[in-house]
Amino acid sequence: MAKRSFGRSVAVTACWIWALYPYFVYIPGGFVWDTCLSALLVATLFLCALKLREKPGSLWSWLGFGLLGGFTVLTNASALTVCSVLAAWAIFPLWRISRTPQMWPTSVLLRDHWRWLSPALLVAAGLIITLLPWQFRNYRAFHALVPLRDNFWLEFWDGNDGDTTSWVDIDSHPTINPDEGALFAKLGEIPYMREKRRKALDFLALHPGLYLVQCVRRFLYVWTGYWNLDPSNLLDEFHGFANVYLTSSLTLAMLLGLWRSLRNSGSLLREASPASREAVLPYLLVLLIYPLIFYITHPTIRHRHVIDPEIVVLAALGLRSLFPASSSSKSPGVPPTATPS
Structure with missing residues (x-):
């Protein structure tokens, strides 16, 4: 993917990032x-x-x-x-x-x-x-x-029930809270989800400003790993200062790759001026579209992992632009899109 878009040197850098980044080692063994x-x-x-x-x-x-x-x-x-x-x-x-x-x-x-x-x-x-x-x-x-899944309003409510100490109120989930689990069993799945929808919409009607603030905080959390300095969050291995450093560093490298490609000012891309912006467009679209659902409900680090391959490619592009290779080994970039005959 990286080689096809930006050349071999970016692909090799992306492979090393994927091999050494701590979360990409932990996540495969940490989530079922x-x-x-x-x-x-x-x-x-x-x-x-x-x-x-x-x-x-x-x-x-x-x-x-x-x-x-x-x-x-x-x-x-x-x-x-x-x-x-x-x-x-x-x-x-x-x-x-x-x-x-x-x-x-x-x-x-x-x-x-x-x-x-x-x-x-x-x-x-x-x-x-x-x-x-x-x-x-x-x-x-x-x-x-039921299109695909029926739990949208449950997840929406878990992230927007007024508890702002964490990015999600996990204690309100029926798999964690015995009372909610009993209510789920009593009502049945569809009526239970309808009840969550009613409560979520009532909360939105009463607290639209708080909801907008929470959406902004969720956006920042997805790309930086930072929510607040609450000790209960910092004790969680995914939400300490190390998490903020790791997540923010990868995001900054990704943004550098995006900027270099869109501005086309990096020496790494100088030979591929028509193609570099074209090559980065699908990455940009994925980064813009995929996280939207989590901005309005609630995000976790594992949810972002779904698009981490695309993030890593752009991060590798950003790092390579800081340390350009010699002119003899520059990546040629992407050939212009073929016009079908």
């Missing part, structure tokens, strides 16, 4: 959830999007992208936004060609329109094929329409 698998699937989806953007390939490739995206979403529902954005980014050059005025016969123009529409439909078909059985299962189990 989908964390590492989701990161792998999103990175694979990202690489496929890079390849399809550069060379659209056969229609089967687009169907495969949709199937992979569906499996990724089944593994981690929050990855749906990433899948959609990457698919749109990969298809965009085909759409742009179809919108360019051409003095061609109508049959040729129709063929060009179909050239972008067929990949879009195949990606959508792959997603539907993969996700539809789970939707049938949900309807059969709950006798209600």
